[in-house]
Amino acid sequence: MTQSSQNKRTRVIILGGGFAGLTAAKTLDEHLNIGNDANLEVTLIDRGGSKYIGATNQFVLAGRKQREAVCNNFTPDSVKLNNVNIVVDEVTQLALAHKKVITQTNVYEFDCLIVSLGIDYYPELVPGLKDAGYNLCSMDDVIKFRQELAEFNGGTVIVGVSGLPYKCPPVVHEMSYVVHDLLVEHGVRDKTALIFTTPFKAAVPVVNPVVMQGMMDECDIKCHYEWNMQSIDSASKTIHYDEGKRLHYDLLLCTYPQKGATLLLETPDLCNDDGWIPVNGRDHRTTFEGVYAIGDNCANKVTFSGGRVEPHPKAGGFALVQGEYVAQVIIHDALHPESAEWTSPPFEMSKGNGCIIEGHGGRGVMFEVNFFDNPDKPSFQVIEPKEGLVEEKMAWVDSHRHTWFNDSD
Numbered sequence: 274m275t276q277s278s279q280n281k282r283t284r285v286i287i288l289g290g291g292f293a294g295l296t297a298a299k300t301l302d303e304h305l306n307i308g309n310d311a312n313l314e315v316t317l318i319d320r321g322g323s324k325y326i327g328a329t330n331q332f333v334l335a336g337r338k339q340r341e342a343v344c345n346n347f348t349p350d351s352v353k354l355n356n357v358n359i360v361v362d363e364v365t366q367l368a369l370a371h372k373k374v375i376t377q378t379n380v381y382e383f384d385c386l387i388v389s390l391g392i393d394y395y396p397e398l399v400p401g402l403k404d405a406g407y408n409l410c411s412m413d414d415v416i417k418f419r420q421e422l423a424e425f426n427g428g429t430v431i432v433g434v435s436g437l438p439y440k441c442p443p444v445v446h447e448m449s450y451v452v453h454d455l456l457v458e459h460g461v462r463d464k465t466a467l468i469f470t471t472p473f474k475a476a477v478p479v480v481n482p483v484v485m486q487g488m489m490d491e492c493d494i495k496c497h498y499e500w501n502m503q504s505i506d507s508a509s510k511t512i513h514y515d516e517g518k519r520l521h522y523d524l525l526l527c528t529y530p531q532k533g534a535t536l537l538l539e540t541p542d543l544c545n546d547d548g549w550i551p552v553n554g555r556d557h558r559t560t561f562e563g564v565y566a567i568g569d570n571c572a573n574k575v576t577f578s579g580g581r582v583e584p585h586p587k588a589g590g591f592a593l594v595q596g597e598y599v600a601q602v603i604i605h606d607a608l609h610p611e612s613a614e615w616t617s618p619p620f621e622m623s624k625g626n627g628c629i630i631e632g633h634g635g636r637g638v639m640f641e642v643n644f645f646d647n648p649d650k651p652s653f654q655v656i657e658p659k660e661g662l663v664e665e666k667m668a669w670v671d672s673h674r675h676t677w678f679n680d681s682d
Contacts, residue, residue, distance in 0.1 A: 282312050283607045286374055286383040287357075288364060290319035290347055292326070293568030294389035295677045296596030298357050305356035306598070306606050311607035316381065317354065318374065321347045321361035326589065326670050327441060330415045331631055335451045340412060345678040353679055364390075367540045369561040385603050386551060388559075389568045389596070390537060392440060394464075394529040399435050401505035405512075406525035409448050410440065418526050422455055426462030428523030431512065434471040435502045436530040440569045440587040442477045443630045443640065445469070446485055448526060450633035453492040468520065470497040470512075478640065479590045484655040488632050502527075533570040545572060546549070554585075557599050565602075567595035586642075590628050629656075629666040637662025 280341040285301065287294050298317045305313060329343035341521045345351060349359040366375040367388075374381045394410070407414040409432070422430075432449045451471050456462040469489065475498055476482035476489060489496055501515040505525075532538065532548025542560065545551050549572035550559055556572065557565045569592065573585040585591065606612070627641035639656040 282314050283384045283603070284382060285313055285385045285387070285603060286381055287315070287317045287389060288374065289389035289391060289568070290317060290324065290352065291389060291391050291568060291592070292673075293592035293596040294387065295352075296593045297387050297389065297567065297600045298342070298352075298354055298596075299676070300597045300600035301603070302354045302357050304600075309356075311604045313604070313607060314358075315356070316358040316360060317352075318360045318362060318364060318376065318381070319347055320363050323347075325412060326443070326673065327410060328589065328666065328670050330409065331444070331451050332448050332667060332670075333412065334415050334419050334448065335454065336419070340416065343670075343674075344412075345680055347672060351679050353677060362537060366553070367536065367543070367544065369540065369564055372563065380632055381482070381638055384563055386564045387596075387603075388537070388564065388566045388570060389592075390534040391569045392531040393534045395532055396435075396529045398530040399502050399504060400443070401507055402435060402502075402527075402529065405505040405507040405510070405522075406435075409445065409526050410531075411526060418524070419455075420586055421524060422452070425456075425459070425461065425465070425524060427461045429468065430524045431468045431470060431520060431522040431527070432501065433469065433500075433512075433525070433527040435527050437472050438584065438587060439528045439531050441589065442473075443485075443542045444588055445471065445528060446477060446489070447631040449494055450488065450492060450631060450656045452526065453494065453633050463637050468495045468497065468522075470500045470502070470514070470520070472499060472501045474499050478653040478655065481653045482654050484657060485630070488638070488658060492633050503505065503620045519561075524598060531569075537570060546627060547572070556602050557595060565599045567599050568592040571595075580618045588628060629662045629669070630660045631663050631666065635663055636660055637666060 286488050287298050301313060301315045304311060323344045324347050325344045329338060332338040333340060348361060352359055362376040362378055364376050366376060372383050394408060407418040430452060432452055433444060434445055453467055456465050473479055476485035500518060502512060503515055504513045510522050512522060533544050533550060537550060538544050538548055543550055550566040550570055552559055552566050552571045552573050554574050557567055559566050569587045627639055630638040630640050636658040638658050641654040
């Protein structure tokens with residue numbers, strides 16, 4: 274008797290078609306395509322609409338890409354999944370104890386659920402922010418900011434972080450460099466004070482900030498570290514920070530406070546007090562049986578020898594690893610229901626994993642992360658800036674769009 278005939282069908286639902294969700298769906302789709310020995314039935318639910326990879330915001334701000342060249346419309350026909358059921362609908366409730374997902378039009382029962390709904394923005398956590406600053410993680414806001422910057426005649430521009438954590442820690446540095454280059458291009462850099470503020474204690478990565486700080490200094494960007502944004506008075510254009518510190522601004526581009534999607538916060542016993550889904554760092558299981566969380570909406574932590582625990586960064590490259598890994602866990606468990614709990618660390622696949630950080634003047638920086646070669650201390654290596662890496666990053670983004678969507682050519 275084959276394994277698939279011994280097992281009942283496992284109903285897998287993936288919520289969210291972002292980096293992590295699409296990667297999990299692709300991995301499961303490939304298993305279904307080669308015979309489906311695990312006897313899975315996979316459904317991907319997403320609200321639909323326009324999709325884009327967050328890294329393209331800085332491409333659009335810089336004018337290297339237009340919105341229509343980086344966005345894809347999420348429909349059942351546009352996603353490259355041959356064996357996965359694609360549902361375009363709004364999830365309205367998660368009944369996790371009853372293993373049900375409720376949407377606007379239907380109720381879906383699951384055996385395994387992968388939650389990859391990303392984050393929502395909560396600007397109200399910094400009073401006055403919504404009326405004062407542009408959200409650098411929003412394509413709409415980035416386009417508006419670019420238009421305003423084009424008419425800017427000088428003054429003070431602040432690029433900052435409104436709260437921790439936020440997705441893709443280097444992105445605020447990248448946006449600072451793009452703003453610097455645009456001010457130079459418009460001929461007003463010498464008439465503009467460009468200021469960077471963050472609650473972090475140093476440039477990202479804080480364990481090895483030398484290269485990034487060097488580029489900030491090259492661009493004459495004044496940096497304020499360990500500054501926590503408290504409120505903004507848009508009438509006087511004043512940002513108030515902790516300990517009575519404050520800054521005047523003429524233009525403000527910053528992260529908005531981020532937490533898990535509102536639906537997740539409204540689901541009993543799912544999120545922690547900070548608004549994220551706690552997961553087991555080895556297999557991304559939540560406290561609910563059969564429920565996993567991957568991508569930006571989860572609070573994954575890495576435990577090193579000696580018991581030291583560090584939060585794992587929220588970034589697309591890590592979301593890819595999580596999506597593939599959890600899909601493999603589900604396949605493994607369906608094929609071997611009698612086996613012990615999966616014990617391999619999920620990031621063993623990402624040794625040497627890295628990302629390209631956009632610098633200024635067309636240069637880029639390679640940022641390499643290794644969590645497991647030295648179990649006592651993660652390695653964060655930043656390689657000196659060089660030409661060509663920005664184009665390489667753009668190609669990397671396009672390759673994923675082409676992998677996921679039919680309308681990416």
